[in-house]
Amino acid sequence: MATLFISDLHLEPGRPEIGEQFLAFLAGPARDADALYILGDLFEAWIGDDDPNPYYAQMKTAIRALSDSGVPVFFMHGNRDFMIGETFAAEAGITLLSDPHPLQLYGEHVLLSHGDALCTDDVEYQQVRAMTRNPDWQAMMLSKSIEERIAFAAQAREQSLARSESMTEEIADVSQDAVHQTIRESGADILLHGHTHRPAVHPFHVDERPVHRIVLGDWYEQGSMVEWDADGPRLEELPRK
Numbered sequence: 001m002a003t004l005f006i007s008d009l010h011l012e013p014g015r016p017e018i019g020e021q022f023l024a025f026l027a028g029p030a031r032d033a034d035a036l037y038i039l040g041d042l043f044e045a046w047i048g049d050d051d052p053n054p055y056y057a058q059m060k061t062a063i064r065a066l067s068d069s070g071v072p073v074f075f076m077h078g079n080r081d082f083m084i085g086e087t088f089a090a091e092a093g094i095t096l097l098s099d100p101h102p103l104q105l106y107g108e109h110v111l112l113s114h115g116d117a118l119c120t121d122d123v124e125y126q127q128v129r130a131m132t133r134n135p136d137w138q139a140m141m142l143s144k145s146i147e148e149r150i151a152f153a154a155q156a157r158e159q160s161l162a163r164s165e166s167m168t169e170e171i172a173d174v175s176q177d178a179v180h181q182t183i184r185e186s187g188a189d190i191l192l193h194g195h196t197h198r199p200a201v202h203p204f205h206v207d208e209r210p211v212h213r214i215v216l217g218d219w220y221e222q223g224s225m226v227e228w229d230a231d232g233p234r235l236e237e238l239p240r241k
Helices: 016-027 054-068 086-092 123-132 135-142 147-165 177-185
Strands: 004-008 035-038 075-076 094-095 101-104 108-113 191-195 200-206 208-214 223-229 230-236
Touching: 004 094, 016 054, 054 075, 054 086, 075 086, 086 101, 086 135, 108 177, 123 135, 135 147, 177 191, 191 200
Parallel strands: 004 035, 035 075, 075 094, 108 191, 191 208
Antiparallel strands: 004 223, 101 108, 200 208, 223 230
């Protein structure tokens, strides 16, 4: 038995192969897990829990089936699906987590994060992040029609793609100063996050203390998962069949 961690699937109807792999994952390896943690960007966009799109309903039902089977499912908001709320959580049978979230696992002090809050060199994004996480801003968005929200999400996505094409890798990645500060303040042994789509295990030191940063990959071409049992964490690729 192991605890599983995934992130950055970016599920949407236009990428059916990702959804198919996710459904197979939920019905297969995830059924044998001690718990499943989804660290954000499960969906490419989330306009509100009242979205009637049947594709998202299918994913919600599959997650609920895993939860009902006895596997606890935990979810942390990403920069794409920060509007997921208590209604979706109740219907999918998941527990919402704050970001960052501390976790004791097999004697290790772990800190979970989506990862976007660590990209502090991207000042413009951090300003947008603060705005979109504001409950008043979210309430304003939810007061709009579904059609208006879909249009807004599409525009935001286009702007995000345009920005990412013009950004340097250093600005788009996490800030090492932010990583060190986060680990120092939390006392974590291991920082586990997604967001950057750069899967890797980074050993380093904070105040002469050995620590690790584990980065989950996206699911665009194949799946990515951290499997964690008594032997420790393993970052694994999940080839698409």
